[in-house]
Amino acid sequence: MDSPINPNELIKANSRYLRGTLKTSVADTATGALSPEDAQISKFHGFYEQDDRDQRLERQERFLEPYYSFMLRARLPGGVCTPEQWLTIDAVGRELGNGSIRLTTRQTFQYHGILKRNLKPLIQRINQAMIDSIGGCGDVNRNVLCNPNPERSALHAEVYRWARRISEHLLPKTNAYHEIWLVGEPVAGGESEPLYGETYLPRKFKTALAVPPHNDVDVYTNDLGFVAIADGDRLLGFNVLAGGGMGATHDDVTTFPRLADERFGDFVIRRGLVKPVIDPAEDYHEDV
Amino acid sequence: MHNNAKRAVGSTTHPLQGLQLARLQQVVEGLQPEQLVWVSGYLAGLGALQPVPVNESPVLTILYATQGGNARAVAEALAERAVARGLAPSLLSVDRYRPRDLLKERLLVVVISTQGEGEPPERAHELFKYLKGQKRPQLDDLHYAVFGLGDSSYEFFNQAGRDLDALLREAGAQTLLSRVDADVDFQSPSTVWGEQLLKEVEKRQPSEQARIIPLQRTPAVARYDRNHPYQAKLLERRRITTDDAVSEVHHLVLEIDAGTIRYRPGDALGLRFSNAPELIDEILTLSGFSGSEPVTLAGDSMSLAQALGERLELTQLHPALVKAWASAGGDVQLAALADDAESLRGYAREHQFIDLLRTRPAELDAQQLADLLHPQQPRLYSIASSQTAYEDEIHLTVATLRYRVRGYDYLGGASGYLGRRLAEGDRLGIYVAENPVFRLPKASDTPIIMVGAGTGIAPYRAFLQERESLGGTGRSWLLFGNRHFHRDFLYQSDWLDYRNWLQEGAHLYVCGAIPMEQGVRQSLRGIVQIHGGRDEEAAEDYIESLREQGRYQRDVY
Numbered sequence: 001m002d003s004p005i006n007p008n009e010l011i012k013a014n015s016r017y018l019r020g021t022l023k024t025s026v027a028d029t030a031t032g033a034l035s036p037e038d039a040q041i042s043k044f045h046g047f048y049e050q051d052d053r054d055q056r057l058e059r060q061e062r063f064l065e066p067y068y069s070f071m072l073r074a075r076l077p078g079g080v081c082t083p084e085q086w087l088t089i090d091a092v093g094r095e096l097g098n099g100s101i102r103l104t105t106r107q108t109f110q111y112h113g114i115l116k117r118n119l120k121p122l123i124q125r126i127n128q129a130m131i132d133s134i135g136g137c138g139d140v141n142r143n144v145l146c147n148p149n150p151e152r153s154a155l156h157a158e159v160y161r162w163a164r165r166i167s168e169h170l171l172p173k174t175n176a177y178h179e180i181w182l183v184g185e186p187v188a189g190g191e192s193e194p195l196y197g198e199t200y201l202p203r204k205f206k207t208a209l210a211v212p213p214h215n216d217v218d219v220y221t222n223d224l225g226f227v228a229i230a231d232g233d234r235l236l237g238f239n240v241l242a243g244g245g246m247g248a249t250h251d252d253v254t255t256f257p258r259l260a261d262e263r264f265g266d267f268v269i270r271r272g273l274v275k276p277v278i279d280p281a282e283d284y285h286e287d288v
Numbered sequence: 289m290h291n292n293a294k295r296a297v298g299s300t301t302h303p304l305q306g307l308q309l310a311r312l313q314q315v316v317e318g319l320q321p322e323q324l325v326w327v328s329g330y331l332a333g334l335g336a337l338q339p340v341p342v343n344e345s346p347v348l349t350i351l352y353a354t355q356g357g358n359a360r361a362v363a364e365a366l367a368e369r370a371v372a373r374g375l376a377p378s379l380l381s382v383d384r385y386r387p388r389d390l391l392k393e394r395l396l397v398v399v400i401s402t403q404g405e406g407e408p409p410e411r412a413h414e415l416f417k418y419l420k421g422q423k424r425p426q427l428d429d430l431h432y433a434v435f436g437l438g439d440s441s442y443e444f445f446n447q448a449g450r451d452l453d454a455l456l457r458e459a460g461a462q463t464l465l466s467r468v469d470a471d472v473d474f475q476s477p478s479t480v481w482g483e484q485l486l487k488e489v490e491k492r493q494p495s496e497q498a499r500i501i502p503l504q505r506t507p508a509v510a511r512y513d514r515n516h517p518y519q520a521k522l523l524e525r526r527r528i529t530t531d532d533a534v535s536e537v538h539h540l541v542l543e544i545d546a547g548t549i550r551y552r553p554g555d556a557l558g559l560r561f562s563n564a565p566e567l568i569d570e571i572l573t574l575s576g577f578s579g580s581e582p583v584t585l586a587g588d589s590m591s592l593a594q595a596l597g598e599r600l601e602l603t604q605l606h607p608a609l610v611k612a613w614a615s616a617g618g619d620v621q622l623a624a625l626a627d628d629a630e631s632l633r634g635y636a637r638e639h640q641f642i643d644l645l646r647t648r649p650a651e652l653d654a655q656q657l658a659d660l661l662h663p664q665q666p667r668l669y670s671i672a673s674s675q676t677a678y679e680d681e682i683h684l685t686v687a688t689l690r691y692r693v694r695g696y697d698y699l700g701g702a703s704g705y706l707g708r709r710l711a712e713g714d715r716l717g718i719y720v721a722e723n724p725v726f727r728l729p730k731a732s733d734t735p736i737i738m739v740g741a742g743t744g745i746a747p748y749r750a751f752l753q754e755r756e757s758l759g760g761t762g763r764s765w766l767l768f769g770n771r772h773f774h775r776d777f778l779y780q781s782d783w784l785d786y787r788n789w790l791q792e793g794a795h796l797y798v799c800g801a802i803p804m805e806q807g808v809r810q811s812l813r814g815i816v817q818i819h820g821g822r823d824e825e826a827a828e829d830y831i832e833s834l835r836e837q838g839r840y841q842r843d844v845y
Contacts, residue, residue, distance in 0.1 A: 030783060030784060031780075032774065061526060062526065062527060062528045063779045063780060063782055064528070064777060064780050065780050065781055065784060067774055
């Protein structure tokens with residue numbers, strides 16, 4: 001790439017592995033916003049800062065800052081949750097969000113209209129239900145897709161387990177999330193990112209697993225697609241697709257949507273699955 | 289002419305001795321009128337260069353302890369009358385007076401107002417402390433008079449005046465004239481009292497002695513006050529709370545002439561307002577008047593409608609009026625209520641004059657109605673701007689008082705006028721009410737802590753504008769409380785901007801309603817107990833010492 005380094009890369013690099021000054025920003029009661037840098041870092045923790053554009057001008061005239069709130073997106077591989085988890089998801093949306101839950105095309109849920117002071121209680125509540133929002137947004141691997149019904153067959157259950165393993169394997173190793181939202185003080189270890197490095201990825205990264213004959217998750221539009229190869233209900237391995245994506249930056253012809261290539265289409269056996277997933281990610285990172 | 293002048297000098301009325309008078313007369317002999325005038329100025333100038341030797345006639349000292357400026361106005365009017373009668377009073381604010389000078393006084397007048405909880409104004413603190421302290425003086429040679437200003441709707445009506453009177457009496461001083469406890473309409477009682485007082489003072493002046501009256505330097509800047517307000521133009525009004533906020537708060541920008549109106553951060557703005565036309569209509573309808581009935585108020589003739597609109601108090605109901613209404617109309621229920629001071633005050637707080645009319649229409653003529661109602665009191669609002677930053681503007685932060693109760697809508701008098709009826713471009717009568725006890729520290733690097741709730745935040749906006757304009761380096765803490773973060777965080781974007789330069793020997797300011805100040809003080813006492821390792825009494829002493837050093841300043845209402 002010829003273009004100068006994106007300022008966001010510096011923010012990431014200076015964030016001490018996604019800590020930034022989030023603690024200070026959240027503790028600041030004079031504003032409903034985060035510092036601009038922390039608003040970038042917060043994405044890796046699963047939430048975006050938003051403001052109500054319709055109110056901007058009027059609030060400015062009244063000496064009021066924009067109406068800031070936050071959208072938080074959970075990490076929920078395959079969109080699978082237990083009934084108990086769902087009850088928590090539902091209750092939290094009522095109590096700490098704006099009363100709504102939005103289910104997303106990437107098989108997870110989002111809360112909107114979260115006030116800054118409610119971020120920490122909300123993250124703690126979903127954590128009690130074993131749900132986190134790490135990488136819900138941001139330049140890391142996003143929620144991993146697969147057929148959302150592991151009850152359908154033993155094969156489906158096995159592929160869902162792989163979706164979870166990939167999702168967990170590709171989590172950032174930093175303890176920032178636990179430190180800031182859950183424990184409240186520095187957590188030992190996790191002070192390096194062997195997979196991502198200190199600038200993480202340049203863009204978001206998407207992964208999906210399909211069980212033929214259905215391509216319900218649309219593997220072609222994901223950075224990494226896994227197509228299950230089975231013998232009856234027994235998973236033998238996956239064919240791997242790479243390079244798909246829908247993202248394009250307006251007015252930048254070097255970015256465009258494209259379908260994934262099947263050049264990684266070799267049959268990958270289960271035991272070796274994790275390795276090929278890591279390698280392309282590392283290569284991509286080093287190419288930047 | 290000079291012959292007449294010479295003849296007018298009687299032998300017993302001048303302080304000159306031996307041949308001095310004859311020599312003087314020789315010198316001025318034959319001077320032309322113009323030359324005489326020049327010589328008089330020359331001599332006056334010479335006199336001003338040297339301290340005038342202590343005159344044997346007792347000096348009349350007039351002290352005022354003012355909160356909103358009323359006590360000062362009364363004291364100034366008294367001093368003017370005294371000068372007009374050939375007396376040479378010494379007039380000063382009590383905070384500029386050394387309490388131990390009381391020992392030298394022979395004639396002392398104190399005009400003093402009372403704060404909400406019966407306390408004296410902040411600036412009279414030293415005087416009270418001295419009179420109550422272990423070194424309290426014996427003042428057998430002192431004659432004094434106390435004029436108290438208060439509001440009988442408060443429980444501790446004129447308590448400061450009563451206390452001061454008692455303290456002076458205990459110190460052995462004699463009363464010159466018995467104390468007056470004036471209510472909100474103090475103007476005419478103060479005039480009557482002033483006349484009586486000056487007669488008493490004159491009795492004590494040696495009749496044949498000449499008196500030396502120093503030349504008064506009249507201030508070049510015209511003074512505006514409650515009775516002579518400046519006509520300021522409303523440049524801008526904007527609501528600064530959201531539409532769904534509980535409170536309707538407006539930011540107002542008034543245009544002033546920077547040459548004639550000067551104010552400092554911490555000062556309040558006194559203002560006149562007109563009453564709501566709907567309210568006047570309802571009063572006229574209920575009392576069966578057209579509004580065109582002629583009435584006379586303090587010598588001015590006008591229509592009843594005009595009197596109700598501009599001159600009379602309609603929204604703040606005074607207990608005295610409730611009482612008068614009850615006895616005039618033979619309303620047994622209201623009369624019973626009016627007999628109990630506590631319930632009378634409660635009734636007055638929760639009602640307006642219109643409620644009295646609604647329960648029982650008046651059986652009065654127009655003049656009687658006008659006389660029954662009290663004269664309108666100007667309202668005071670903390671100024672929300674610094675003149676260093678906005679030379680020819682005054683900013684106000686006004687919460688419109690509005691509520692619905694007993695099926696009727698009520699609207700605050702001044703706040704309804706400022707928040708709703710006044711239009712941009714309109715003019716309104718204002719005057720600056722100085723507030724020297726609520727000031728930024730002199731050193732711009734001294735840290736300050738500001739505590740405010742609701743519109744109590746207004747003076748701090750002035751403080752920070754001042755500090756920013758002057759490049760102050762002291763750290764500033766602002767603790768603000770209101771109902772809803774997104775709806776009524778008054779001046780939020782201003783505070784966020786100031787934060788760029790916005791914590792050691794700090795000054796603490798508290799502005800807001802009285803219960804809030806009490807809460808802050810209680811918390812502060814707790815903090816001093818816990819973190820200062822002091823017991824409750826020592827904590828209170830510490831806070832008291834902060835107050836004496838001007839490091840704990842309050843502006844409460």
